[in-house]
Amino acid sequence: MKHSFIDKYSDLESPVHSLDPRVKLIAVFSAIIIIVSEPRGEIIPLVFYALLIFILVLLSRVPTGFILSRCLIVSPFILAAAAFYPISIMLTENYQSLQSLRPEFKVAVSVAVKALLSVVLLTVLVSSDKFHNLLLGMRRLKMPKLIGILSALMYRYIFILYDEALRTTRARDSRTPGKLRTGKLKTFGNQSALIFLRSWERSQTIHNSMLSRGFEGEFPGMRKLSVRRTDIFYSLFFIIIFLAIRLTNHSGGCFPFN
Amino acid sequence: MHIADGIIDTHICIGAHLVSGGLLYVSGKKMPMEEIPGVGIMGAALFVASLVHFPFAGTSIHLGLFGIAGIVLGKNAFPAIFTALLFQSLIFQHGGLLTLGVNALNMGAGAYVAWLIWRMWKVPEYIRAPLAGFSGIIIPALLMTAEFRLSGYGRGIVYLFAVYLVAAFIESAITFSAVKFLRRVKPEILN
Numbered sequence: 443m444k445h446s447f448i449d450k451y452s453d454l455e456s457p458v459h460s461l462d463p464r465v466k467l468i469a470v471f472s473a474i475i476i477i478v479s480e481p482r483g484e485i486i487p488l489v490f491y492a493l494l495i496f497i498l499v500l501l502s503r504v505p506t507g508f509i510l511s512r513c514l515i516v517s518p519f520i521l522a523a524a525a526f527y528p529i530s531i532m533l534t535e536n537y538q539s540l541q542s543l544r545p546e547f548k549v550a551v552s553v554a555v556k557a558l559l560s561v562v563l564l565t566v567l568v569s570s571d572k573f574h575n576l577l578l579g580m581r582r583l584k585m586p587k588l589i590g591i592l593s594a595l596m597y598r599y600i601f602i603l604y605d606e607a608l609r610t611t612r613a614r615d616s617r618t619p620g621k622l623r624t625g626k627l628k629t630f631g632n633q634s635a636l637i638f639l640r641s642w643e644r645s646q647t648i649h650n651s652m653l654s655r656g657f658e659g660e661f662p663g664m665r666k667l668s669v670r671r672t673d674i675f676y677s678l679f680f681i682i683i684f685l686a687i688r689l690t691n692h693s694g695g696c697f698p699f700n
Numbered sequence: 701m702h703i704a705d706g707i708i709d710t711h712i713c714i715g716a717h718l719v720s721g722g723l724l725y726v727s728g729k730k731m732p733m734e735e736i737p738g739v740g741i742m743g744a745a746l747f748v749a750s751l752v753h754f755p756f757a758g759t760s761i762h763l764g765l766f767g768i769a770g771i772v773l774g775k776n777a778f779p780a781i782f783t784a785l786l787f788q789s790l791i792f793q794h795g796g797l798l799t800l801g802v803n804a805l806n807m808g809a810g811a812y813v814a815w816l817i818w819r820m821w822k823v824p825e826y827i828r829a830p831l832a833g834f835s836g837i838i839i840p841a842l843l844m845t846a847e848f849r850l851s852g853y854g855r856g857i858v859y860l861f862a863v864y865l866v867a868a869f870i871e872s873a874i875t876f877s878a879v880k881f882l883r884r885v886k887p888e889i890l891n
Contacts, residue, residue, distance in 0.1 A: 448791060470797075471797055471798075474705050474796065474797060474798050475710070475798060477705075477706065478705050478706045478710050478713075478798055479710050482852070512793055515792070515793075516704065516792075516793050516794065519702070519704065519794075520704050520707070523703070523704065523707045523848075524707070526848070526853060526856075526857060526860060527852075527853055527854075529856060530848075530853045530854035530855065530856035530857040530859075530860075531853075531854035531856065532854075532856065533854065533855075533856025533859060534854050534855040534856040549852075553706055553707055556705065556706030557704040557705055557706040557707055557796070559706075560704065560705035560706055560796050560797075560798070561704065561705075561793045561796075564789065564790065564793050564796065564797065565793060567790075568790050568791065573790070573791070576790065586721065586724040586725060586728055587728055588724055588727055588728035588731065588736070588779050589724055589779065589782060589783055589786070591736055591740065592736070592739060592740045592743055592779055592780065592783040593783055593786065593787070594740075595736070595737060595740030595741065595743075595744070596740050596741075596743050596744040596747065596783055596784070596787060597787075599740075599741055599744045600744045600747060600748065600787070603741075603744050603745055603747075603748040604748050604751065606748070607748045607749065607751060627870065627873040627874055627877060628873075628877040630763070630874050630877070631873070631874040631875065631876065631877025631878040631880070631881060632877060632878065632881045634749050634763060634765055634768060634874060634878045635768070635877075635878035635879075635881040635882050635885075636881070637745055637748060637749050638742070638745050638749070638765075638768060638772060638878070638882070638889075639882065639885060639886055639889065641741050641742060641744065641745035641748075642738070642741070642742065642745075642772070642886075642889055644741060645737055645738045645740070645741030645742065646738070648737055648741065649734065649737040649738060652737060653734075658733070
C-alpha cells in the first residue's frame, strides 16, 4: 500500500505548516470567498491576489512544480467552463464580431483565474498539514457530526479500497485490453459492482468489530488542538490583506456577491 | 461535473451550502447509528470507484456511479456523496470548497432520483437499472446547466448538457451491468 496522493508534503517545516489547522481552514475559506466574490471581468485585483498567493506558496515551501502540476490536471475542466461563457453567448445571442464579445472574454479570463487561484490555495492548504489533522480541525470547527464521523471512517478505509480498485483494474486490463467497446461496458459494470460489493462486505465486518469495541459514534483518543496567538495573528493578517484588496476595488459588484 | 470555485455565482454557492447543511443535519438526526459505518465505507467506495479510469475516445473517463449509490444507499446517499466530494475537492482539487454544497446537491439529487426510480418495483429491473444510472448523470447535468444559466451564461450552455447525454448513456449501460452482477452475487444489497 503506497499512495502519494495524500500527505506528500505535510512533513515539511515551514511557517504555514506550523499553523493550527482550524486557523488555516478559516483563512483559506475566507480567501476563496473574497477572491470569488470579485466582480466578473475584473483582472487587476486578481493579479494582486495571485502575488499574495505566490508569497504564501514560497512561505509554505511546497514545490511550485507540484502546485503547477495540480493546476494542470484541473485546468482543462476550468478552462472549458470559463470558455463556455463567451461560447454560450456566441451560440445563441446576436453578436456582430468577436470584438463585440470582448467583455465576455474578459469575464472568461477572470473566471478561469479565480478558479485556478482557489485551486492553488486548496493545494497549499492540503499540502501544509496531515490530512487527518485537517479533518480533525473541521470537526473542531463544528462541521455536521455526521460528516465528521463519515470523514473519519472514509479516511481510514480509502487506502484499503483504493488497493482493491487497483487490483480489480489490473485484473480487468489483463483480461480485456484495448479500447472501449460496447462489450467492455459489461466488464466496467462488473468491476464497479465488485468494488461496491467488497466495500459493503468489509463495512459489515468493520461495523461489527467497532461495536464489539464499544463504538458509540465518537472516535476516542482524538488529540487536542491548540491555537497560538501568533497563528490567529498571521491568519487575520492574511485575511485582512485579501479584504483590503477586495474593498479598495470599487468598480462594480456588491460584496459578497459577484 | 465538478464545478470549481469561481465558476458560478457566489450567492448560489452560499445558498447551496445552507441547503446542504440543513439536509445533513436532518440526515444526521434520522440515520440510525448502526448504518453510519456502512454509509462511510460506501462513500469511500464511491470516491475510489470514481478514481478508476477507462480508455475512451483517445482520452480516459471516470464513472460517477451516482445511480448505483442511489440504488444501494437510498436516502443515505447524500451524506456519502457530500463526504466523497469533500475528499475529492481537498485531495485532488476536483470541485472547490465553496462549490461543495452545489456539487453535492447536484449529484445527491441524481442519486435520489435514481433511488426513486429503483423503488418503482412494478417496472422490470432491466428498465429500472439503466434508467437509474441514466438519471444519476442527467439530473446533475440538468441542475448544473441551470446553475450556469443563473450565473449569467448564455442560452448556448444547453450544449454542455448535450455532452453529458453521451456520458449518461455509458453510465446507464454500466449501471445495468453492475445491477445484474449484484443480483447474481449478492441480491440482498439491492433491496
